[in-house]
Amino acid sequence: MCRKLAIATLLYSADYLPGVFALGYQVNKLLKEAGRNDRIRTCLIVTTPLFNDILSDFAKDLLNSIYDDIILVNPLERQDESIQSNSENLALLERPELSFALIKARLWELTQYEQVLYLDSDTLPLNKDFLGLFDIMFKQTKLQIGAVADIGWPDMFNSGVMMLIPDAEIASVLQNYVIENTSIDGADQGILNQFFNQNCCTDELLKETFPREWVQLSFTYNVTTPNLGYESSPAMNYFKPTIKLIHFIGQHKPWSLWSQKNFVRNEYNTQWNEVYQEFQEENKLADEVSKIDIGDFNESENVQIASQETIPQTASPEAIPRDNESSTEKEVETKNTRPEDTEVQPDEPAPFPVPLDFTKWLTTFINKDNVSTQVTNEQHEHEKNDSGSNNNDSKPVQESFVDNNHSKPDQDNYVNNSDANPNQDSYMNNSVANPDQKSIADNSDANPNQDSYMNNSDSKPDQKSIADNSDANPNQDSYMNNSDSKPDQKSIADNSDANPNQDSYMNNSDSKPDQKSIADNSDANPNQDSYVNNSVANPDQKSHVDATQEPITNKNDLLEDVEPPAPIEEDVQLLEKEEEGYDEFLPDVYEPDAVNNEEGEDFNEGKVGRSVEDALKEEDPIKDEPDNPQQEMPNFRFDWEDSDYLSKVERYFPDDVFEYAVE
Numbered sequence: 159m160c161r162k163l164a165i166a167t168l169l170y171s172a173d174y175l176p177g178v179f180a181l182g183y184q185v186n187k188l189l190k191e192a193g194r195n196d197r198i199r200t201c202l203i204v205t206t207p208l209f210n211d212i213l214s215d216f217a218k219d220l221l222n223s224i225y226d227d228i229i230l231v232n233p234l235e236r237q238d239e240s241i242q243s244n245s246e247n248l249a250l251l252e253r254p255e256l257s258f259a260l261i262k263a264r265l266w267e268l269t270q271y272e273q274v275l276y277l278d279s280d281t282l283p284l285n286k287d288f289l290g291l292f293d294i295m296f297k298q299t300k301l302q303i304g305a306v307a308d309i310g311w312p313d314m315f316n317s318g319v320m321m322l323i324p325d326a327e328i329a330s331v332l333q334n335y336v337i338e339n340t341s342i343d344g345a346d347q348g349i350l351n352q353f354f355n356q357n358c359c360t361d362e363l364l365k366e367t368f369p370r371e372w373v374q375l376s377f378t379y380n381v382t383t384p385n386l387g388y389e390s391s392p393a394m395n396y397f398k399p400t401i402k403l404i405h406f407i408g409q410h411k412p413w414s415l416w417s418q419k420n421f422v423r424n425e426y427n428t429q430w431n432e433v434y435q436e437f438q439e440e441n442k443l444a445d446e447v448s449k450i451d452i453g454d455f456n457e458s459e460n461v462q463i464a465s466q467e468t469i470p471q472t473a474s475p476e477a478i479p480r481d482n483e484s485s486t487e488k489e490v491e492t493k494n495t496r497p498e499d500t501e502v503q504p505d506e507p508a509p510f511p512v513p514l515d516f517t518k519w520l521t522t523f524i525n526k527d528n529v530s531t532q533v534t535n536e537q538h539e540h541e542k543n544d545s546g547s548n549n550n551d552s553k554p555v556q557e558s559f560v561d562n563n564h565s566k567p568d569q570d571n572y573v574n575n576s577d578a579n580p581n582q583d584s585y586m587n588n589s590v591a592n593p594d595q596k597s598i599a600d601n602s603d604a605n606p607n608q609d610s611y612m613n614n615s616d617s618k619p620d621q622k623s624i625a626d627n628s629d630a631n632p633n634q635d636s637y638m639n640n641s642d643s644k645p646d647q648k649s650i651a652d653n654s655d656a657n658p659n660q661d662s663y664m665n666n667s668d669s670k671p672d673q674k675s676i677a678d679n680s681d682a683n684p685n686q687d688s689y690v691n692n693s694v695a696n697p698d699q700k701s702h703v704d705a706t707q708e709p710i711t712n713k714n715d716l717l718e719d720v721e722p723p724a725p726i727e728e729d730v731q732l733l734e735k736e737e738e739g740y741d742e743f744l745p746d747v748y749e750p751d752a753v754n755n756e757e758g759e760d761f762n763e764g765k766v767g768r769s770v771e772d773a774l775k776e777e778d779p780i781k782d783e784p785d786n787p788q789q790e791m792p793n794f795r796f797d798w799e800d801s802d803y804l805s806k807v808e809r810y811f812p813d814d815v816f817e818y819a820v821e
C-alpha cells in the first residue's frame with residue numbers, strides 16, 4: 159500500500175516568505191527530478207491571521223502554485239502563557255521572534271499524512287538525495303523523531319529538519335507538554351528535544367525507560383551554516399560531495415537585508431540566491447515587483463527604504479555597479495576557497511545578483527490594505543500596553559486595537575487595523591515589512607504576542623469564514639478550500655479522499671538496507687504504545703538558564719539595517735580588540751607574574767620568567783621581545799595563532815549566531 163508522504167514547512171511572518179518560496183520551488187524541482195512529485199505532497203503550514211489578513215492575493219497565488227496543500231493553523235492553546243514562561247530562556251537566544259516557532263507542535267496534527275519531513279523555511283535541499291530520508295526512516299514509529307545533531311549541543315537535535323509520524327494522541331500529549339514545561343531554549347527546539355530526546359532526560363534511571371526516541375540522522379541532511387566548530391572547515395571540504403541540505407541558521411538569512419547588503423560570500427548563500435533567482439524568473443516576479451511603486455508608501459518617513467536606495471531592486475548582474483575588475487577577481491577567489499567561508503565587505507559591489515530589495519519586494523506580498531493604514535509611535539505605545547483588553551480610552555482610534563473577530567483568548571492580542579488612520583502610514587509600513595520581529599522586540603518584556611499579527615477586520619468575507627472554520631476544528635476544517643473562489647487552486651483543498659494523487663504514494667519498503675537498523679531501534683523501545691506524562695523527565699529544566707547572564711537586548715535585522723555599515727577601519731579595530739581579548743584566555747601559568755611567583759623572584763628586579771626566557775633565547779633569539787608576553791613564549795603558541803586565523807573566524811561569522819555565543 160502506498161504511504162501518504164509530505165514535505166512541510168512553516169510560515170508565521172511575512173519576512174520568511176522568500177525562504178518559503180525558494181524552498182518550495184527547489185523541493186518541487188527535486189521531487190520532479192526524482193520522479194516522486196506525485197507521491198510526496200508539498201505542504202505549507204501558515205498561521206491563519208498571516209494568511210488571511212496580511213498576505214496579498216498575489217503572494218497567496220504564488221504559494222498556491224508552489225505548495226500542494228496549504229494548511230492554516232491557529233496558535234497553540236495557551237500559547238501566550240507558554241511564550242511567557244519561556245521568555246527568560248528565549249532571551250538567551252536574542253531571537254524573540256522564535257517564540258512562535260512553538261507552533262511546530264502542530265505538525266503532529268497533520269494526520270492526513272502518514273509521514274512528514276518537516277523543513278524550516280531557511281533550509282535548502284541541494285539535491286534529490288535528501289529524499290532518501292523517507293527511505294532511511296521507512297520504519298519510523300510515531301514515538302520516534304528523526305533529526306540531525308545540533309552543532310551547538312550535539313546531544314540535542316536541530317529542529318529545522320525533522321522526520322515525524324503525525325498522530326493525534328502524540329500531538330495532544332506534546333501540546334500539553336509545551337504548556338506544562340519550560341523549553342530549554344525558550345522555543346521549539348528545546349521543548350521538542352525535551353519531549354522526544356532521551357538525552358534530555360538528565361535522570362539516568364528515568365532515561366532507561368524514556369518513552370520516546372530521537373533517531374539521529376547524518377549531519378549531511380541538515381548542514382547548518384554558519385558553523386564555528388573546530389572541525390567544521392576541513393569537514394565541510396571533506397564531506398562536501400555528500401551534503402544534501404543546507405540550513406541557514408541564525409538571525410541573518412540569505413534573503414535578509416543584512417546578508418544582501420554585506421554580500422555574504424558563502425557558496426551556499428550564492429546557491430540560495432540562484433534558486434531564488436530561478437523561482438523569480440519562472441514566475442515573472444521581477445516584472446511584478448518592479449510595478450510596485452514604493453512612493454505609494456510614505457517613503458520619507460521610512461528610514462529602511464531610504465537606507466536601501468543603494469541596492470538596485472531586483473538587480474541584474476549588469477545593473478550592479480562594479481568599480482573595478484578586482485571585484486570579479488575576488489569573486490573567483492572566493493569560489494575557490496572553502497565553501498563555508500563568508501566575507502563581510504560592505505563597500506564592495508555584490509558578487510552575485512541581488513535578487514530582492516527586501517522592503518520593496520515585500521510590499522508585493524502583503525495586503526496593501528494593511529500597508530495603507532499606519533500607527534503613530536504614541537499609538538503604538540498605547541497598543542503595546544493595551545492590546546488584548548477592551549480599550550475604553552477616549553482616543554477613538556485605539557478602539558480599533560480590540561479584536562472582536564477572534565474568541566480564543568490567545569488571539570485577542572492581534573492588532574486590528576480596520577480603522578483607517580491617515581497618520582499611521584510609517585508604522586504600518588515598517589511593521590508589515592517585518593511584523594513579528596520588530597514588534598516583538600519592542601514588547602519582549604511584556605507579551606511578545608501582542609503586536610505580531612495584524613487582523614484586518616475588513617478582510618474578505620470568504621477568508622474570514624476560513625478563519626472561523628479553523629477555530630472550530632484546527633485539525634481538519636482549517637485547510638483552505640479555494641475551490642469556490644479560484645478554480646485553478648482546487649488542488650489546495652485538503653480532501654484526502656478526493657485527491658487522486660494520494661493513492662499513488664510509492665512503497666519504498668525494499669529500497670534501502672539501512673531500514674533494518676531503524677526497525678531494530680524501534681523494536682528496542684518497549685513503551686511504544688504507551689504515553690507517559692514526562693513532565694518529571696527533566697525536572698531541572700530551569701537549571702539550563704544561566705542566571706548570571708543579563709537579558710540580552712533584542713536585535714532585529716531591519717533595525718540593524720538602518721545603521722550604515724561600519725567603516726572597514728572600525729572593523730579592524732574591533733578585531734584587534736577581540737584578539738587582545740583572546741589573550742585573557744591564555745592559562746595563568748603563562749603569565750609573567752605566575753612564572754615569577756613560582757620562581758619566587760622579584761618582578762621589580764627585572765627577572766621576570768628568566769629561566770623560561772633563557773630557554774627561549776637558546777631556541778630562537780630573534781623572538782626575544784620583552785614587551786610581548788605571547789611572543790616571549792613561542793613554545794606555548796600554536797602555529798595558527800601566528801596566522802590570521804582568529805581574525806578570519808571573527809570576520810566570517812556574525813557574532814550573534816546564538817549557537818556559538820560564548821559570553
Ligand SMILES: O=c1ccn([C@@H]2O[C@H](COP(=O)(O)OP(=O)(O)O[C@H]3O[C@H](CO)[C@@H](O)[C@H](O)[C@H]3O)[C@@H](O)[C@H]2O)c(=O)[nH]1
Pocket residue numbers: 167168169170171174255256259278279280281316317318319343345346347348406407408409594595
Ligand atoms: O519570524 C519568523 C521566524 C521563524 N519562522 C519559521 O520558523 C522557522 C524557525 O526559525 P529559524 O529562523 O529558521 O530558526 P533557526 O535560526 O534555524 O534557529 C534554531 O532554533 C529555532 C528555535 O528553536 C528552531 O525553530 C530552528 O529549527 C533551529 O534551527 C523558520 O525557518 C520559519 O519557517 C517564521 O515564519 N517567522
Ligand SMILES: [Mn+2]
Pocket residue numbers: 278279280281318405406407408
Ligand atoms: Mn531554521
